[in-house]
Amino acid sequence: MLDVGRHPNISLMAYSEIEKVEGHEGNFTVTVRRKKRYVDEAKCTGCGACAEKCPTSVPDAFNTGLGTRKAIYSYFAQGIPSTHTIDPDFCRQLNGKKCGICQKTCQADAIDFDQEDKIVELDVAGIIIAAGYDVFDPSQIPEYRYSELPNVLTALEFERLLSASGPTDGHLDLPSDRAVEAEIKALEKKIGKSKRMLEKFEKKFDESSKQFYEKYNKGDYSDDKDRKKWADKYAEYLAIMEPLEDLKKKAESFTTAKRLAFIQCVGSRDFRFYPFCSGYCCMHSIKEAIIAHEHENETTSRIFGMDIRAIGKGFEEYKIRGGNNSNITYVRGRVGEISQGPNNNPVVTYEDTHERLVKSQEFDMVILATACVPTIGIIELAKILGVELDKYNFIKTSPFSPVDTNVPGIFACGCAGAPMDVPESVAQASSAAERAAEIAIQLRQVQNVQF
């Protein structure tokens, strides 16, 4: 990323979209919309002072909604470019409220609430599509109850939990517990407010609220308006305090997730959704299970899959090592259902095909290996570029020219073409660069065009 950001031959246009493409191989004109960030790219140093002071917190998409970010933000800490962006949906200033704190904070004078989209035209010889992919939304699978059960996560969400810079600093805190902790925090905030109010009364009448309330309930001060207000406030306080104490007691027994289930082929190899195999999910489940075990070595993991496709260099060995050293067991079978067990623990019902038995097992956390699916904007992009898609909406290529699209001069690499893992994507990226360079060079030879 850093290399891309710094390379003298690369102009990086992040937060931008392709609007129109005209011309042909060797001579395309591309119209790019550079979306307004409300931050001047040339001035922003990425210091993050604005985000620190911004009063508005919103769910953080990078952390799959498990954490929060501010309304002015950089996508993630090491993101390139480090230029910050204002989220117009949440920014108070842009929604007509009084704020502008970021503008006052920014010492580089980079905030520009009046910024507009910029339209840029580029003349290019070739185009490479590296639009990537999205992950399958498992809430479409009713029997896995992803939207209902808090401790059923996608692999990507789990990845964020495992990350030292993620929302839980790398601890496998259960989402159900995190929800309780959030509730405690909210109630504590309320209690603090309530306490401050009570203190005013206590000062005024020089009596503790508790003592006063006992007397009040006996019928004393029944005609005193002020004291009635005090009594109401104290009742409110008690109404918050009770559930808060209960929750706090509950939170004392919270532990991190130690019994993990990984479910393969969620949305893939499934005729209801995507019949293909995503190719890399077996390996990321194994990797996540190994890392979870590294974090806490009493962690046990079961990986449920039809075939464990450890097909890359060193992958089978990694799989075996996971089994031997990281408490991973591999279960051959498709999970039929995930249901709610005690203490928000998900229960996995599956057929162990080797034992020919239907079984159920309770886990602390279930992780879904969701399919690699075509990215949401690809249909629109394909239309603009005139490239053909396959029946799933991946970009169509041939085995003999794996990065060429149907349009000469336009190439595709990575998961935009089909699901693939990192080394294969990196190799394909070089392939696409090669094909594009061939076009440019031939053009230079034939037409004596200089680049």
Add this chain to the structure above:
Amino acid sequence: MPENRDNDVRIGVFICHCGSNIAGYLEMETLAEYTETLPNVTFVQRNLYTCSEGGINEIKKAIKEQNVTRVVVASCTPRTHGPLFMSSCGEAGLHPYLFEMVNIRDQCSWVHMQLKEDGTTKAKDLIRMGVAKAALLEPQEPIMSDVQLRALVIGGGIAGMTATLALANRGYEVVLVEKQEALGGMLNRLNKLGPVMTDASGFIEGITEKITQHPKITAFTNSQVTEVQGFIGKYKVDIETESKTRNIDIGVIIVATGGRVFVPDGLYGYDGKKVVTQLEMEQLLKKGLDSNIKNVVMIQCAGSRNEERPYCSRICCQTAVKNAMLIKEQIPDARVSILYRDMQMYGVENEEMFRDSKAKGIRYMNYDPEKPPEVKPVAKSVQVSVYHSLLGQELTLPADLVVLSTPVVAQEDAVATSHLLRIPVDENGFFLEGHVKLKPLDFATDGVYLCGSARFPANIREAVAQGLGAASRASIPLSKGSVVVEPIISVLTNEEACRGCGLCVALCPYSALEIQNTEKGRKVHVIDVACKGCGVCAATCYQHALSINSFTDQQLEAQIDAFLEVS
């Protein structure tokens, strides 16, 4: 090293606030005041952002107006900002390598956010150390070396041919060396190519013709690379052809030597007749199957995923499914069963072919590696008994033909090739790339690249993609025409001390050292364009004969002394 340079050492130190990233957590004023007291420091300035245009101008101004002869910036990480500050020094007329960077953000303000006083003390230590080193810095000149605009591709299979054509189409001369008598590699022995079922022979003919007719390509068949000397841009390669040995100057090398199919001698009654490999099956299918064949059993993982060869060979499942479908095409009423452990039909096309094959009646049976299938001869045919782990039953399958899916293994001469090119192989004998995730087609050594089954078993799509990709990687030094190397490399500073023991040569991960016989005896020689300045050699040399530019013993000792001075 000149001893009295202190006289003209005038160090300017720029302390960056990084907005509040640093200034929010350290006592900046204290830091600046402290820095002023350090030896040789003649100028100290605090900047809101030293990296901003304003900050850069301040550095340039100090060089010109304050006559600063060394610049130290105490800010973030040299990884992101070092090059910017160095080039700014250069623009102001100060040698870029007379610059030193101290990281007081990542190493102080970020990690000690809650400890303002301790963080500040640590920043003082780091600045003191940086200043001590800066006083001893010396100018370094980047090293340039020309690149011979000619590539060598070793191996004329699909990956090598693709790489060859790609580079030739870019206008570079390519020498292609193939051991066998014809180009095509493994493809010559295949029938049809999945999943599209194109004839392999037609496909090769097309590419071979392009290669033989391309004016930029010299292809040697029945030939072998016997000697490789030199380094990126300047290799001298001996190629033994049918007629004579040629010595050719080469700039970059692509390794596309492929793999070979494991021959399962002694496994499952392999005899090459009734029990054959998938590769032999390709030929049987090409000739047309004997129509009496009614029952075919395929056994997956024959010789792989075991103790001896623990890896999954990636492409055998797709080969089996492809051939099973082709059997059904030739003999529609044949019963084809595939005994497998995991069907490795990864991706979109493979899984689709897998599904189609089930619709065509191919039968799949899961076996347990603890209870592998057994093949027994019975009268004129054979019988396969297998414990069907999903039925929990022992099954007996009649077979007119048993096909073993054996793995792709490394070439027999892979180790010899690895010695020839000084590149590593992994535990399974495949070549080991520079980084398994991020540099799949490079080696740690610059100038040598990798593609196809020489790296790991690859199907056509993957081999073609890798061939193009390796060409792309190899074209970078070719298109630049020269290699420029950061001068932070190893140098033999004390030739007298070197005993030519070769310990450093053995440890160098980049093949950047060699022992030469000189008038003074055996001495190490640093191939400067190959050296990455990692410092392993200098750290190892017990004679202290080697040293790394900008990280000399004196400079590092000065830093350590400075650290110990106050602590």
